[in-house]
Amino acid sequence: MTTPTACPTDRPPNLAPASGAAHPRLALCGDILYFLRDPGWSEDATGAVRFEPDGWLLIEHGRVHAVRPADDPPDASWARHDWRGHLVLPGFIDPHVHAPQLDVIASFGAALLDWLERYTFPAEARYADAEQSRLGAERFLHALLAHGTTAALVFATVHKTSSDALFKAGRRLGMRLITGKVLMDRNCPADLRDDVAQAERDCVELIERWHGVDRLAYAVTPRFAATSSAEQLAMAGGLLQRYAQRAGGLYMQTHVAENRDEVRWIAELFPDSRSYLDVYAGHGLLTRRSMLAHGIWLDDTDRDRMAQAGSSIAFSPSSNLFLGSGLLDWARAERAGVGVAPASDVGGGTSLCQLRTLADGYKVLALQGQRLTAWQGLYAVTRGAARTLELEHEIGHFAPGTAADVVVWRWAEGAVQQRRQDMARSLHERLFAWMTLADERNVAAVYVGGCKIVPAVQDSAGWNREAAGHLGPAVARPG
Ligand SMILES: [Zn+2]
Numbered sequence: 001m002t003t004p005t006a007c008p009t010d011r012p013p014n015l016a017p018a019s020g021a022a023h024p025r026l027a028l029c030g031d032i033l034y035f036l037r038d039p040g041w042s043e044d045a046t047g048a049v050r051f052e053p054d055g056w057l058l059i060e061h062g063r064v065h066a067v068r069p070a071d072d073p074p075d076a077s078w079a080r081h082d083w084r085g086h087l088v089l090p091g092f093i094d095p096h097v098h099a100p101q102l103d104v105i106a107s108f109g110a111a112l113l114d115w116l117e118r119y120t121f122p123a124e125a126r127y128a129d130a131e132q133s134r135l136g137a138e139r140f141l142h143a144l145l146a147h148g149t150t151a152a153l154v155f156a157t158v159h160k161t162s163s164d165a166l167f168k169a170g171r172r173l174g175m176r177l178i179t180g181k182v183l184m185d186r187n188c189p190a191d192l193r194d195d196v197a198q199a200e201r202d203c204v205e206l207i208e209r210w211h212g213v214d215r216l217a218y219a220v221t222p223r224f225a226a227t228s229s230a231e232q233l234a235m236a237g238g239l240l241q242r243y244a245q246r247a248g249g250l251y252m253q254t255h256v257a258e259n260r261d262e263v264r265w266i267a268e269l270f271p272d273s274r275s276y277l278d279v280y281a282g283h284g285l286l287t288r289r290s291m292l293a294h295g296i297w298l299d300d301t302d303r304d305r306m307a308q309a310g311s312s313i314a315f316s317p318s319s320n321l322f323l324g325s326g327l328l329d330w331a332r333a334e335r336a337g338v339g340v341a342p343a344s345d346v347g348g349g350t351s352l353c354q355l356r357t358l359a360d361g362y363k364v365l366a367l368q369g370q371r372l373t374a375w376q377g378l379y380a381v382t383r384g385a386a387r388t389l390e391l392e393h394e395i396g397h398f399a400p401g402t403a404a405d406v407v408v409w410r411w412a413e414g415a416v417q418q419r420r421q422d423m424a425r426s427l428h429e430r431l432f433a434w435m436t437l438a439d440e441r442n443v444a445a446v447y448v449g450g451c452k453i454v455p456a457v458q459d460s461a462g463w464n465r466e467a468a469g470h471l472g473p474a475v476a477r478p479g
Contacts, residue, residue, distance in 0.1 A: 026059040026450055027074045030083035030408060032067055033431075034090055034397045035383045039375035043428055049375060050398075051427060054084050059404040062174075062450035067398050081452075083408045086444055087434070089378070090396050091150025091405035092354040093385035094344050096253065096293045096314035098155040099140040099166060099179070100124045101347030112259040112323050112348075120347070124182075125191045127157040130165070137165035141173060147352040147440040149344075150405040150448055151176035151386075151395050153253055153291055153314075155221060158182045158192050160202040167210045174449040176395055176403065178251050180219035181206060183236055184227040196232050203239055212247025215394075215403070215449075219251035219291075224258075225266050225279045237284030248390060251289045254280065257302075258294035259325045277302040286311045289390060293345060294319075296326040300336065307337035312388040315340050317360040319348030327364050330372075339388040342380050353440045354381045362436065374431035404450035409434075410442045417442075 032055040039048035054070040058078060068074070103126075104119040127133045144152060156162040156179050163181045170177030183199050184192055194202070203220065211218035220236045222228045228236070236252070243250045257263055257276050266276045273279045277298055280286055288310035295313040298306075306313070315328050333340050342357045343349070349357065358377040365372050386396030394403050411430075412418035417437050424430035434442075446453045 024061055025065075025074075025078045026081065026404075027078040028057040028059070028081045028083055028088055028406065028408070028447075029054060029070075029073075030057075030086045030088035031055070031411075032057050032088045032398065033378075034067075035375075035379045036397070038384065039373070039379050041371070041373060041376050043373055043375075045373075045375040045428070048379075057088060057398060057404075057406065059406075059447075059450040062404055064398045064400055064402045064404050066400055081445075083444065085411070087409040087411055089407055089409065090382045090398060091407045091446070091448070092148050092381045093341070093389070093391075093396060094144070094149045094152040094154075094352070094354060094381075095291050095312070095341040095385055095389060096155075096316060096343035097144075097152055097346050097349075097352070100127050100136055100155075100157050100162065102140055102143065102352075103136075103347070105347040106350050107347070110323075112262055112325060113265075115323060115348070121189050121192055124157040125189065127162040128159045128191065130161045133157075133159065133162040133165035134169075136162070137169040141166070141169050141175065141177075143352055145173070145175075145446050145448070145453055146443065147354075148407045148409065148443050148446070149352065149354055150407065150446065151391070152178070153219060153251065153389065154179040155223075155253065156181055158184050158194055160206060163206050164209075167206075167213075167216050170216060171214050173453065174215065174451060176215040176391065176405065178217040178219050178253075178389070180221040180251075180253070183220070183222040183232055185229050185232045187227050188223075196229070196235050199232060200235050200239070207239070207243060207246075207250065211243065211250065217247065217251055218243075219253045220285075221252075222254045222285070224255040224262070225276065226262070226269060230270075230283070233279070233283035233285065240284060240287060249287065249289055251291065251389070252285050252287060253291045254285070254293070256280065256292040256295050257297035258320075259323070260297060263297050275299065275302055277305060281305055281309070291341070291388065293343065294325065294328070295333070295338075296320065296328050303333060303336035303338050310339075312339035312341055314343035314345070315361060316343045316345035316349055316357075317364040318350050318357055319345035320364065321360060322350055323348050327367055329368055329370075330361075330365055331368075331370050339384075340380070341385040341388045342377070351439070355435055355438050355442075357381070359436050374428055374435045377435055378431065404447055406447040407443060408445040408447075409438065410444050413438065413442045 032052040039045035056068040058065040103123040107119040207218045286309035290311035293314040362372040383396035386392045420433045
């Protein structure tokens, strides 16, 4: 392994692809769309969105150089990739997803606590093996890319080797990846249990090795309050403090108030805490870099506390519907000043594609009288998510100097999508239909740090061959 070097936040991360295959000056031509700021919830996003049909996205040394209109093409020194007739967006960001749970996605018939016992824990136990972790990490990250997501905050398993494998694979791909070893020292099977001292040693080793290296960052990862003792949560809070000055600080990811049985259980386990959220707050786990999944059953005091800390909610509608957990009131969280970022939450969620997350999110909000516009939805999985992760300087839009993490999408895949696109009368109507109907089969190409990625076959089962088939050819098309 290459010896990693420390990387302070004010230094741009190294975007050089491992293969060095990217052309130093690359121009993508297509229907370029990105957000200049939060578009709000109106159908009128004037001033918040930039759309350049048949425009030019100029990429130099892995970073966005400029976006230009169709009538201002670059000179011949720029290699051209012709994606006219395609939608060119910043890569999606997934702020809450479990790498090992690809193995149990779409498992029948259980609510959260039962689902963990029956499916998740047995699947995660396999990642104690370094080779399983390596294969799993590559399978997961390639699948993520094939679904149009180029950056993510990811749960590994309790095993140090599973985080290590994700970091290694993410670094090879040049991805913006944040992950960490799960902390779990009680209420779980023995083969998934750590203890406070060993867990701390493992975390420190992983942090020292990976946090701030290239585009990687470490997330302190207590699974949820039920599976960590108070001592372990205190250790986790101590790590956040100890490394607060290192590369902008560590991230913290966990679950909160997902399901009512779970909320009752936490109240029994922590009788002195005012609420489920208060357990985390009391152990120093709420920071600007804390991402808490679900938050369905929080109250106003909890929301205010999250807002004060600058912590965010990962809204996981696919998972919440699938496990029957409940409906997140996004408007209420936003009114309280809490950042909300849509997340796949695979394997509770049933698709890695953030378009499917948004389509489910629209329905969850519709049941509560709220309407997710295509503007707010697409902002939330790009620039909005980057903002919640303190990464707006690097990803989520196409301002000059940002990393060229780009996904090229087909506007339509199949006759139904095509007919709907043909009938649309406005850009919002077109985008909303696309957000609702499209999925990973619409992905035409993926660029990470300006380097075109073609997910490769990773294991003997050939699992990824199918996904790779959805991506465009590896060769540059004539401009
Ligand atoms: Zn989760």
